[in-house]
Amino acid sequence: MIVAEKKPIEEIIDTVKDCQSILVLGCNECVTVCEAGGKKEVGLLASALRMHFLQQGREVNIGERTLERQCDQEYLEEIRDIIDLYDMVVSIACGVGVQFTAEKYHAKPVVPGVNTLFMGANEARGVWSERCQGCGQCLLAVSGGICPVSRCAKRILNGPCGGSSAGKCEINKELPCGWQLIIDRLKALGRMDDYEKIIPIKDWSTERAGGPRKVVREDLKL
Amino acid sequence: MRPLEKGADGVYVVGCREGDCHYNSGNFRAKARVEQTRKVLDALGIGGRRLEMFNLSSSDGPSFARYAREMHDRILELGPNPIRTALAKKKKPPPAELQAAVA
Numbered sequence: 197m198i199v200a201e202k203k204p205i206e207e208i209i210d211t212v213k214d215c216q217s218i219l220v221l222g223c224n225e226c227v228t229v230c231e232a233g234g235k236k237e238v239g240l241l242a243s244a245l246r247m248h249f250l251q252q253g254r255e256v257n258i259g260e261r262t263l264e265r266q267c268d269q270e271y272l273e274e275i276r277d278i279i280d281l282y283d284m285v286v287s288i289a290c291g292v293g294v295q296f297t298a299e300k301y302h303a304k305p306v307v308p309g310v311n312t313l314f315m316g317a318n319e320a321r322g323v324w325s326e327r328c329q330g331c332g333q334c335l336l337a338v339s340g341g342i343c344p345v346s347r348c349a350k351r352i353l354n355g356p357c358g359g360s361s362a363g364k365c366e367i368n369k370e371l372p373c374g375w376q377l378i379i380d381r382l383k384a385l386g387r388m389d390d391y392e393k394i395i396p397i398k399d400w401s402t403e404r405a406g407g408p409r410k411v412v413r414e415d416l417k418l
Numbered sequence: 419m420r421p422l423e424k425g426a427d428g429v430y431v432v433g434c435r436e437g438d439c440h441y442n443s444g445n446f447r448a449k450a451r452v453e454q455t456r457k458v459l460d461a462l463g464i465g466g467r468r469l470e471m472f473n474l475s476s477s478d479g480p481s482f483a484r485y486a487r488e489m490h491d492r493i494l495e496l497g498p499n500p501i502r503t504a505l506a507k508k509k510k511p512p513p514a515e516l517q518a519a520v521a
Binding site for chain 2 (some may be wrong): 250
């Protein structure tokens with residue numbers, strides 16, 4: 197899922213300080229699971245903003261809505277009838293949701309209430325870690341199901357490098373070396389022969405380096 | 419947040435004793451939520467100490483009473499919730515001269 201974390205309340209207050217009417221817009225998907233931008237967080241942020249403006253002696257209208265997804269046109273349509281009631285939208289969806297809302301309602305300022313971080317997994321309660329960088333050319337079949345692009349700090353395709361020590365990465369003693377994880381997994385799978393195979397130079401044009409990406413599925417288009 | 423937004427001077431959440439929750443980790447999750455909210459209340463200048471979480475079993479009346487007294491004392495020490503003061507100001511009747519003009 198896409199992992200995000202809440203922006204500090206002070207930063208959000210500074211962004212919306214001149215508004216008279218604000219819509220706090222949540223999303224029911226990834227940001228709900230990582231407890232950064234779902235319905236509960238919408239309630240919490242809206243309440244915090246109301247209390248802030250009350251203390252300022254200002255009457256600011258704070259609306260609350262949570263959409264099924266902010267990255268789909270059909271769900272964004274659900275706020276068409278109320279969007280004009282507000283000066284600004286604070287979207288606490290991921291960066292995709294913030295941008296898609298802004299695209300849909302071109303004349304309305306839409307600002308983020310979260311920082312979007314990465315595509316990751318929920319390791320334990322309150323712990324998420326990165327697993328995928330969407331490089332567009334998946335290598336997991338040859339790397340024992342562990343991604344050298346997202347798990348190795350240097351994104352080395354034939355590792356480990358000299359900075360791997362006692363199974364940890366040189367950039368952080370707490371961070372497992374991605375290549376150590378790959379080797380351990382290949383051993384467990386009895387597939388160490390795969391480790392001897394040189395992974396060829398990767399075509400990075402399918403990654404972000406090739407510019408903003410787009411998928412057009414002719415089989416799905418209407 | 420809602421009770422404090424309505425002007426409550428303090429709020430305490432009571433959960434089962436740690437390790438005794440029917441929902442296993444429900445009380446730990448609530449505790450984490452309370453901690454998060456306290457930080458927001460501090461940032462807003464309302465004071466995180468207005469919010470507290472206590473753990474006790476449903477049959478533990480004496481502890482319940484002790485926590486209630488503790489929270490009561492804390493609220494007296496902290497004074498009124500600034501939101502209550504702000505709400506009272508908002509509801510303040512218009513000045514006498516304005517009322518007379520309308521009459």
